[in-house]
Amino acid sequence: MPSAAERTRTLVQSTCSAVLLIPGAAGHRPELLAPEARAVGPDGEIFLLYPADAPPVRAATHAQDDELPVVLEITDVAPVSVPHRIRGRAWVSGWLTCLPGVAEPGRMMLRLEVGAANVDDLWGCGEVDPEEFAAAAPDPLQAHETELLQHLHAVHGDRMRDLTALLGAHAAALVPTRDVAPLALDRFGLRVRFSAGPDHSFDARFDFPAPVRDVSALRREMHRLFEAARA
Structure with a gap:
C-alpha cells in the first residue's frame, strides 16, 4: 500500500479542493481561501497562488515576524457518483x-513551509513529518485517475459488475449488487464500491x-483483471 507520505503528496498535487485555514479568518467564504493553483517545490515546500487581495495574502503580508501559522486542508471527493x-x-500545517514578484500582476505566490501533515483516507489514518513529505512522490496515475474512473463508470459498467465473481462466494453474498462503481485507482490496484443505497455499501x-x-501498463493489468472476472 502507499505510505501516508505518498498519499498526502498525491492529494496535495491533485486537483482536489483545498482551503487555507488561517487564524482569525473563519468568517471568510471558503472560495476566498482556496488557492487558484498549487505546486510542491524541490524541498517539499508548497507554493499557493492567490489573487493579490485575497485574505490569505493580506494575512501573510501583515503577519508578525513575517511568518503565519496555517493549515492547508484538502478534501478528496470521488469523481463518480457513489454513496459517501x-x-x-x-x-x-506550517508557516x-x-x-x-514571482507571480503575474494581480496575483501573489505564497510559500507554505511544511511543519507536519496528517491524512485520513480509504487506506486509514497516518501522520507525516516534513522530511517524509519532501521525499515522497505522488502516485504516477494521479493525473489520469479522474478521467479513467469516469470512463470505467460510463462505458464499462458491465465489466465492473463482472468483478463480483472475483470476491468469492462468502463475500459476494454480502455485496448488494444494485450499483457497482469504480471508487479509486492507483498504481497498486482498483477499489470498487458495491451498493444498494446510502446505508448499504461494500468496498x-x-x-x-x-x-x-x-x-499503458495500467491498461494491460485492467484487461487481465476483467478477463479473470469472466473466466
Missing part, C-alpha cells in the same frame, strides 16, 4: 510567507500483481 463520496482528507480492493508505472 468523500474519499479522504489531508491537513498540512506561510509571501513571495513578491472491494482488486490489487495488481505488481505496481504499474504508467497508463
